[in-house]
Amino acid sequence: MGLPYSKQINAAFDQVTPLVAAGYQVLQTTRDISILLAAIQVLTVLLLALILVALLALLITVNPDLEHERQAVVTPAIKWIAGVAEWMSQFSLAFAVMLGVVAAGCLIGGLAGMWYTSRDPTLQVQEDTETTGADVEELKGDDIEAIKKGETKQ
Numbered sequence: 001m002g003l004p005y006s007k008q009i010n011a012a013f014d015q016v017t018p019l020v021a022a023g024y025q026v027l028q029t030t031r032d033i034s035i036l037l038a039a040i041q042v043l044t045v046l047l048l049a050l051i052l053v054a055l056l057a058l059l060i061t062v063n064p065d066l067e068h069e070r071q072a073v074v075t076p077a078i079k080w081i082a083g084v085a086e087w088m089s090q091f092s093l094a095f096a097v098m099l100g101v102v103a104a105g106c107l108i109g110g111l112a113g114m115w116y117t118s119r120d121p122t123l124q125v126q127e128d129t130e131t132t133g134a135d136v137e138e139l140k141g142d143d144i145e146a147i148k149k150g151e152t153k154q
Contacts, residue, residue, distance in 0.1 A: 010148050028119060035118070039111075 057074050060066045
C-alpha cells in the first residue's frame with residue numbers, strides 16, 4: 001500500500017523542484033531590484049537636500065532683512081565654491097574631463113562588482129525558454145534521487 005503513495009510523492013517532487021529553482025531565481029532578481037531602488041532613493045534624498053540648501057541660500061540672499069545672515073552664511077559658501085572653481089581652472093580641461101571619467105568609472109565598476117558578487121553564479125535559469133525534461137533533471141538535487149531510490153533515513 002505504500003508503493004502508490006511513494007510514486008505520488010516522487011511525482012510531486014518532480015513537479016516542485018523546478019518551481020523551487022524558479023522561485024529562488026525570482027528572489028535573487030527581487031533582491032537585486034531592491035538594492036537598485038535603495039541606491040536610487042539615497043541619490044534622490046541627496047539631490048533633494050542639495051535643492052533645499054540652494055533654496056534656503058536663495059531665500060537668505062533675496063530677503064533684505066537677512067543681510068547679516070547672508071554675509072555670515074551665503075558669502076563664505078560662495079567664496080569657497082569660487083575658490084574651488086578657480087583651483088580647477090588652473091588645470092586643463094582635459095585633466096578635469098579625465099578626472100570625471102575616472103571617478104565615473106570607479107563608481108560604475110564598484111556598483112557592477114557589488115552586483116556581480118551578490119548574484120549566485122551556480123544557479124542560472126534561462127529566461128524565455130520552456131523547461132524540458134533535461135532541465136528538470138539538471139535542477140534535481142541528490143536528496144531527491146536518494147528518496148527515489150529509497151536510500152533515505154526517515
